[in-house]
Each structure stands twice: as C-alpha cells, then as structure tokens.
Amino acid sequence: MVQYTTARLDASFAALSDATRRGVLERLGRSDASITELADKFHMTLTGMRKHVGVLEHAGFVTTEKVGRVRTCKLGPRGLEEEAAWIESYRQIWAARFNALDRVVEELKRKEKIDE
Amino acid sequence: MVQYTTARLDASFAALSDATRRGVLERLGRSDASITELADKFHMTLTGMRKHVGVLEHAGFVTTEKVGRVRTCKLGPRGLEEEAAWIESYRQIWAARFNALDRVVEELKRKEKIDE
DNA sequence: TAAACACTGAGCCACATGGTTCAGTATACG
DNA sequence: CGTATACTGAACCATGTGGCTCAGTGTTTA
Numbered sequence: 001m002v003q004y005t006t007a008r009l010d011a012s013f014a015a016l017s018d019a020t021r022r023g024v025l026e027r028l029g030r031s032d033a034s035i036t037e038l039a040d041k042f043h044m045t046l047t048g049m050r051k052h053v054g055v056l057e058h059a060g061f062v063t064t065e066k067v068g069r070v071r072t073c074k075l076g077p078r079g080l081e082e083e084a085a086w087i088e089s090y091r092q093i094w095a096a097r098f099n100a101l102d103r104v105v106e107e108l109k110r111k112e113k114i115d116e
Numbered sequence: 117m118v119q120y121t122t123a124r125l126d127a128s129f130a131a132l133s134d135a136t137r138r139g140v141l142e143r144l145g146r147s148d149a150s151i152t153e154l155a156d157k158f159h160m161t162l163t164g165m166r167k168h169v170g171v172l173e174h175a176g177f178v179t180t181e182k183v184g185r186v187r188t189c190k191l192g193p194r195g196l197e198e199e200a201a202w203i204e205s206y207r208q209i210w211a212a213r214f215n216a217l218d219r220v221v222e223e224l225k226r227k228e229k230i231d232e
Numbered sequence: 233t234a235a236a237c238a239c240t241g242a243g244c245c246a247c248a249t250g251g252t253t254c255a256g257t258a259t260a261c262g
Numbered sequence: 263c264g265t266a267t268a269c270t271g272a273a274c275c276a277t278g279t280g281g282c283t284c285a286g287t288g289t290t291t292a
Contacts, residue, residue: 097191166240
C-alpha cells in the first residue's frame with residue numbers, strides 16, 4: 001500500500017476544512033488573483049485573507065509571488081493527488097464493508113441476537 | 117455542478133485532518149471495535165479516544181452503539197462519496213490549469229515580461 | 233454482595249484557528 | 263515630492279482541539 005506522509009495529509013485536510021479556503025481554490029482555478037481581490041470577494045480584511053492563503057501555501061495547494069506591492073496567488077503544482085488516493089483507498093474499504101449482502105447479513109445477525 | 121453542503125464538508129475534512137482519526141477509520145475498516153480497544157491501540161486514554169470517535173460520528177463516518185457497558189464503533193453508512201466528488205472536481209481544475217502546454221506558455225509569458 | 237470493568241462528564245491545560253484592529257513599510261502614481 | 267495603494271506584523275479575542283485527570287455511573291463477574 002502507498003505510504004502517505006501523515007503531516008502532509010494533516011495539513012491538506014485541515015486546509016480543505018474551511019469553506020473560505022475551498023472557495024479560494026475555486027477562484028484561483030479560474031485565474032490567478034491578488035490578496036486584495038480575494039479579500040474583497042470573500043468580504044474579509046487583507047490580513048484575514050493573507051492567513052488563509054498562508055494555510056493553503058503551507059499545504060502546498062497555492063504558491064504566491066510578490067511583484068512590486070502586489071502578491072499574486074495561483075494554484076500550486078501539488079494538486080490533490082495524494083488526498084484523492086487516500087480517499088479512494090478508503091472508499092474501497094467502505095464498499096467492501098457495506099455492499100448489499102454485507103448489510104443484509106449484518107441486519108440478520110442483529111435480529112437473531114435480539115430474538116434470543 | 118453538484119451542490120455540496122459546506123457544513124458537511126467542513127466537518128468531514130476536519131475529521132480527516134488528524135492522523136489518529138484516520139487510523140481509527142482504517143482500524144474500523146478491518147472490524148468493529150470498542151472504545152477501549154481503540155484507546156489501547158492508539159495509546160490514549162478512554163476519554164481522549166471517545167472525543168475522536170465523537171468527531172468521526174459527527175462527521176457521519178462512524179456510528180456507535182452501546183450494549184451493556186461496551187460501546188461498539190463501526191464504519192457509518194455515509195462513506196466518502198461527497199469528499200471524493202469534491203476532490204475529483206478540483207483535480208480536474210488543476211489538470212486544466214497545469215497540463216504541459218499551459219506550463220510552457222505561462223513560463224514563456226513570464227520570461228517575456230521580465231525581458232521587457 | 234464486592235470488586236473489576238467500560239464508559240461518561242466536568243474541568244483543566246496549552247495551543248491552533250478565524251477573525252479583527254492598528255501601526256508600520258514599500259511601491260506606484262499624479 | 264506627497265499621497266494613495268498593497269501588503270505585513272504584532273497583538274488581541276473568542277472559540278475549538280487534542281490531550282489529560284478525577285470522580286462518578288452502570289454492568290459484569292467471581
């Protein structure tokens with residue numbers, strides 16, 4: 001099985017656990033944007049938005065570059081491959097434990113137990 | 117496009133952002149387990165483990181049932197479909213913005229700008 | 233019935249998060 | 263040059279998190 005770097009997954013999923021940050025990713029998917037543009041769009045102070053962008057940078061989802069006084073944010077090269085792989089492997093576990101037959105059998109077992 | 121319930125995704129990704137909780141999901145993928153078993157396996161107090169299980173329950177990944185003095189934890193019916201769908205849609209955004217041609221073009225643009 | 237067991241709830245601690253304000257610094261523009 | 267712009271950094275606040283202990287409650291078992 002693939003070895004996932006725990007710290008990385010921690011940071012990734014934490015970064016994705018906030019609606020604003022998911023929104024920022026979506027926005028950057030359309031085009032690059034400055035901190036100011038992002039702050040405006042999400043009705044937030046520059047400082048607040050900068051923090052979110054920092055979290056996304058730390059997770060490797062976003063890279064930024066400051067040119068003059070403007071810091072431009074863009075999607076990073078990292079993508080969501082690792083997270084997708086992790087989730088996919090667990091979807092299989094779920095599927096294995098929760099296919100129709102399993103459910104029926106488990107339900108029957110429970111009923112038997114109760115009837116005893 | 118699918119409408120994701122933000123609160124749900126928030127809770128899901130937050131639940132997945134901790135290595136212990138991901139470990140618990142993996143463990144429950146093999147078989148159901150009591151709080152005590154989980155606490156032992158992850159070298160943690162009952163109370164600590166109970167909190168983790170609570171977070172996983174809240175996210176809908178785990179269900180529990182108390183019989184006698186033992187609370188048994190099992191994978192919930194929810195699975196990771198929604199999270200997988202979200203991640204997949206963003207993988208596509210990434211792919212679109214980061215295929216080989218895009219990269220080359222963007223790199224060229226940057227070089228031109230610098231050369232000006 | 234007494235003792236061991238599995239869990240629960242309250243409460244504490246240190247630290248992170250999501251947001252703010254305010255006072256800078258550095259750049260761009262008229 | 264002076265002013266407006268874009269950001270940065272420190273500091274603060276309320277809330278949540280990840281862990282703990284300790285004192286119960288209810289259940290099993292000897």
